Amino acid sequence: MxxxxxxxxxxxxxxxxxxxxxxxxxxxxxxxxxxxxxxxxxxxxxxxxxxxxxxxxxxxxxxxxxxxxxxxxxxxxxxxxxxxxxxxxxxxxxxxxKRLVPIAITKVIIQQENRAFYYSPACKIKRGHPSSQSILEKEAPDSIYLIEFSDLFGYYNYWVQGIKVLDMDRWRYKQRTEALKQIKMEFGETLYMVEIGQGEVERLFEKLVMNS
Incomplete structure (x- = not known):
């Protein structure tokens, strides 16, 4: 197809x-x-x-x-x-x-304290659930993948639960600091981050796209 x-x-x-x-x-x-x-x-x-x-x-x-x-x-x-x-x-x-490719991925692992912050009144940003007419927020992810693209294009955040992408930002962040600021606004200041090895970046991004 x-x-x-x-x-x-x-x-x-x-x-x-x-x-x-x-x-x-x-x-x-x-x-x-x-x-x-x-x-x-x-x-x-x-x-x-x-x-x-x-x-x-x-x-x-x-x-x-x-x-x-x-x-x-x-x-x-x-x-x-x-x-x-x-x-x-x-x-x-x-x-x-079409020549645009991911060049770096940071995995933000959502800890219990991040999850608690997300569901608390301290979190001022609530992402609406697409299957609900209420203001119920989206389920918190297990991790967020912060993806940097080639050509100085910028960054996107992908929310992931298991192998399934729950949500992704439809806008790009021009700077890494902007992408991290958004995550901190939703999950608190303390983030546990792991850098994905360079040889795994494109393969992982393809997997995310396939599971979106």
């Missing part, structure tokens, strides 16, 4: 055949339909690097300091509204993005 990158490679030579026109907006709609179909059928089709990071990559690539606009709108604005040119630029930016 094709992943998103294989599908995009197939579309690239003749976008009009798949999209009806050479347009980044048409491509974004196509990708949205692709994602919806997989999620509605309960099919996992992970890719490396995860495509959900492409928005942050686009913002980083074009030096947008803060953005919730989405990758399509970022690229389209950079191309002054030219849909066809924006589609060409999308593929240029995508090729750079």
């Amino acid at each position: 094709e992943n998103i990158y294989q599908l995009l490679d197939r579309i690239k030579p003749c976008p009009g055949m798949y999209l009806g026109k050479n347009s980044i907006s048409a491509l974004a709609q196509f990708i949205g339909g692709y994602d919806y179909a997989f999620h509605s059928l309960g099919i996992d089709n992970p890719e490396m690097p995860p495509f959900h990071m492409f928005h942050e990559w686009s913002a980083y690539r074009f030096k947008w300091s803060e953005s919730t606009a989405g990758w399509k709108n970022i690229i389209l604005e950079e191309c002054e509204g030219d849909e066809a040119r924006a589609l060409d630029v999308f593929y240029q930016v995508l090729e750079d993005f």
